[in-house]
Amino acid sequence: NAGVTQTPKFQVLKTGQSMTLQCAQDMNHNSMYWYRQDPGMGLRLIYYSASEGTTDKGEVPNGYNVSRLNKREFSLRLESAAPSQTSVYFCASIRDRGLYEQYFGPGTRLTVT
Amino acid sequence: TQLLEQSPQFLSIQEGENLTVYCNSSSVFSSLQWYRQEPGEGPVLLVTVVTGGEVKKLKRLTFQFGDARKDSSLHITAAQPGDTGLYLCAGADDYKLSFGAGTTVTVRA
Numbered sequence: 001n002a003g004v005t006q007t008p009k010f011q012v013l014k015t016g017q018s019m020t021l022q023c024a025q026d027m028n029h030n031s032m033y034w035y036r037q038d039p040g041m042g043l044r045l046i047y048y049s050a051s052e053g054t055t056d057k058g059e060v061p062n063g064y065n066v067s068r069l070n071k072r073e074f075s076l077r078l079e080s081a082a083p084s085q086t087s088v089y090f091c092a093s094i095r096d097r098g099l100y101e102q103y104f105g106p107g108t109r110l111t112v113t
Numbered sequence: 114t115q116l117l118e119q120s121p122q123f124l125s126i127q128e129g130e131n132l133t134v135y136c137n138s139s140s141v142f143s144s145l146q147w148y149r150q151e152p153g154e155g156p157v158l159l160v161t162v163v164t165g166g167e168v169k170k171l172k173r174l175t176f177q178f179g180d181a182r183k184d185s186s187l188h189i190t191a192a193q194p195g196d197t198g199l200y201l202c203a204g205a206d207d208y209k210l211s212f213g214a215g216t217t218v219t220v221r222a
Contacts, residue, residue: 004155031208040122042201042212043156050208058209090155099144099163100205104155 001026004105006091012111013081021076021108023091031094032074033058033102034066036087043090049074081112116140117202119213127221129191134200134216137184142204142211145178145185150199150215159187192220 004025013019025032030051035043045058049068063085065077078085088109092102117138126132136145144163148156160169162178162185169176173196175188189196197220203210 033210035212040214042117042214043203043210044212045209048208056208092155094208097208099146099161100208100210101146101158101161102156102203102210104157106155107153 003027004091004093004103006089006105006108008108009106010109012113013078014113015082017081018077018079019081019110020078021089021091021110022073023075023105024073025091025093025103026072027093027095027103028071029093029095029103030071031097032068033092033094034064034074034076035090035092036060036085037090037107038087046076046089078110081110083112086110086112116211117204117213119200119202119216121216122214123217123219125219125221126192128193132189132192132218134187134218135184136186136202136213138204139183140204140206140211141182142206144205145182146203146205146210147176147185147187148201148203150201151197156199156201189218192218194220194222196220 007022033048034046047066091105147159150156165180165182167178173190199215201215202213
């Protein structure tokens with residue numbers, strides 16, 4: 001099993017450009033998450049999907065949209081990138097709803113110039 | 114504002130020494146988790162604690178959950194260079210995890 005995979009690994013965008021970050025998991029998990037990680041601030045939740053067909057905002061949703069395409073895939077879209085969105089983005093899925101133990105992907109390092 | 118405060122922010126020790134990392138909150142969580150993250154990779158789950166006062170051991174790592182389920186500590190005995198990394202605590206509350214800012218641990222050979 002590959003676990004949680006993310007593409008691309010690295011991306012550079014100009015201000016105003018758009019892009020979609022892809023995430024897929026092969027563990028048959030129901031819930032999936034998108035986080036951003038900035039130095040000194042830990043991981044902050046952008047959006048999550050508790051189950052296929054549902055999505056909810058997290059702590060920092062402004063400037064982002066998500067799509068839960070099916071049970072396996074959860075994508076994150078930046079419609080008009082801004083320098084403040086320069087960050088490392090992680091996708092995760094939950095193994096156990098009771099304990100919320102998360103499996104993370106390897107991350108996408110995004111730079112917006 | 115972080116729901117979970119971790120201390121210290123940075124820790125550098127010599128191989129063989131012991132260390133303790135703290136995770137404190139004013140909120141009660143249904144469970145608390147510790148993750149370790151290495152550069153260029155995603156966090157990896159180390160342990161989950163659920164019951165107030167619970168102590169879990171994972172080889173040289175000892176995790177403790179406070180009686181009130183608001184704080185936790187991670188103690189590493191006889192640290193090795195392989196323990197180097199960013200240690201993150203996270204509290205679970207209804208589908209969402211709140212993460213601390215992390216403690217960067219460096220173990221020098």
